[in-house]
Amino acid sequence: MTLTAQSVWDNCLSFIKDNITPQAYKTWFEPIKAVKLTDNALSIQVPSKFFYEWLEEHYVKLLKVALNKVLGENAKLVYVIKMENTYGNNQPFTERIPSANRSTMKSQEVDAPLKNKNPELKNPFVIPGIRNLQIESQLNPNYNFENFLEGDSNRLARSAGMAVANKPGGTSFNPLLIFGGVGLGKTHLAHAIGVQIKDKYPAKTVLYISAEKFTQQYIESVKKNNRNDFIHFYQVIDVLIVDDIQLLSGKAGTQDVFFHIFNHLHQNGKQVILTSDKAPVDMQDIEQRLLSRFKWGLSAELQHPSFETRIAIIKQKLYQDGVEMPEEIVEFLANNIKTNVRELEGAIISLIAHSSFNKKEITLDLAKKIVDNYVKHTKREVSIDYIQKIVSDYFQMDVETLQSKTRKRHIVQARQLAMFFAKKLTKASLASIGSQIGQRDHATVLHACKTVDNLASTDKQFRKYVEDLGKKLSV
Incomplete structure (x- = not known):
């Protein structure tokens, strides 16, 4: 039987599949394509330089054993690294040849001797190890749908979030942009979506990051001359959650790199979730091409909670803390703190603390004193x-x-x-x-x-x- 590149690689994959976790196999071996077989050298195409470095760092021994089993002791492996034109001119290798099959694509070949290299991984969320291959989600499990109470002020956003969590990348809500004022639950809802996706689809890579942190990472990648690695890291994410996207305002370089990452994720059916303190139409100094993409999916506003919702929030908080409070005090708090959920919860915590430390019963007079003091030191937003x-x-x-x-x-x-x-x-x-x-x-x-x-x-x-x-x- 004549050996072909595909048959050799299929045999290698059979061996590899039996020796690593299903998630690791899906993430790092399914995307690889067999390109050609010349003598004892098998050429495989990998999506990026980052991909190549990860294989060399974590799977070089496994690849060597697999290839030697199929082609013998003199087997060689050649990587063909697919590099798209949109990611700048920072090329990691000097030797470049055109891809045999795709005239529209630039590629690079690296004759990779099968010895264990140790390239530096600069992506902060990657946890090395074959058996524990994952991207740390940065999600807070305390922010979930169970403690995100539904009301008229958030029903659309919450319902859309549930739909996305049940079918990430498979709804018309992509991207899902959640916007609203301070303390109304944007971050809570974004985390809740991510937490539910991780529960329902453990194999999916979910990442929560603030726009500020994303910008810092991008600046660092430019300094260290590994912008491509930064982009490729974000392109392997299944669900990307970016908090406070309005903070990209005026940052042209970060906006440009986010534009490319967004396009790649969206085109490949990955889910993007964004939060902002304002609607896309109100964002200043954000490129028009980026704003237009923010509007592709659904923009859902979180408004100030209604009286009924504020009552429900107070009762849930008290239940979680195991504290009982007379109905008249609950209604007093709901009537007097209307600005946002964060202020409401802060006042409840202050009231419980004063009651505990001073060994006083929670009374309406104590509530009035706490609320007067709390509101006095809080900048209020007029309606x-x-x-x-x-x-x-x-x-x-x-x-x-x-x-x-x-x-x-x-x-x-x-x-x-x-x-x-x-x-x-x-x-x-x-x-x-x-x-x-x-x-x-x-x-x-x-x-x-x-x-x-x-x-x-x-x-x-x-x-x-x-x-x-x-x-x-x-x-």
Whole structure:
């Protein structure tokens, strides 16, 4: 029987498969293609330099035994490293030949003697070892769906997150962008999705990382001249979760590398989950091509929790901590801390701590004292409803008139001022502001903000409106 590259490699794979874990085999051997067989030299194509280095670091002995079994003691292995044009010119090897089969692809051949090399692995999440091959997910198991309570403020985002967790990369929610103000549960929900995916699909590689950490890693890779390794590391991820994506603002190099990673993952059916404190339309200094990709899937907003949701959050927190609290105190807390979930939980912890340390019963008076002290030291975000009321009162009209469709100049200006301060003083998206101020769209809000800026710089009376309202709304 005539040996071919494919038959030799198939025989090698049969041996390799019996000697490593199924996950390791799937990750590191299934992507390899047999290219050619010349005398006793088998050429195999691997996806990247990083892939080649990993094989040499962790599987060189296994490869040697497998190849020797099939081709004898004089067997040689040649790697053909597939390098795509989009990843820059930092080429790891000097010898380059065109691929025999693909004219559109650059490739490099390395005649790799079968001896154990020890290349430095620069990717921080990789845990070496054949039997323990995995990428550390960086997920917090305490952030799960069970303790992420559903309410009107988060139903869309939570439902979309559940759908993604059940079928990562297989829904139209790719990417899933979760956005909203501080302390509303974006990070919690992102972790919950990742935790459920790991539970349901243990073989999938899931990675949670902040945009700030991603940027630091990229800068380090440029310094150490291994940008390609950085890219290839992220390309083996099945589910990539990036927190606070808006922090890529103004970072052109990081945006460019993330663009390539995003494209690769999306095209290969991998799941991308992003969080942001603002909607894509409100992000500043982010490249248009990246923003357009953020809009490919679903952008789901987390809003301030309703009274009922705040009650449920308090009761769950108390249950977890094994503490009982009278209903009137629970309602008092829910009524007086409305800004975000983090503040609410912080106040509960303070109340329980004061009660424990001072050996006092949890009473309404103690709750009032804690809340007054807590709220006093917390920068509060005013609501859009409150802004509309203050602006309406200032111009001596009711809120219904402010929100109406009329084009009377003084009403239009009042509405524009309400939109201007809503954008300035809240974390709400332009779309959310427009929806709450007379069912307008985000473009109307953007136009209103520009108009206010222009009039404030050219019209003395209008500038007084802005200054007066600014003082009334100061928080």
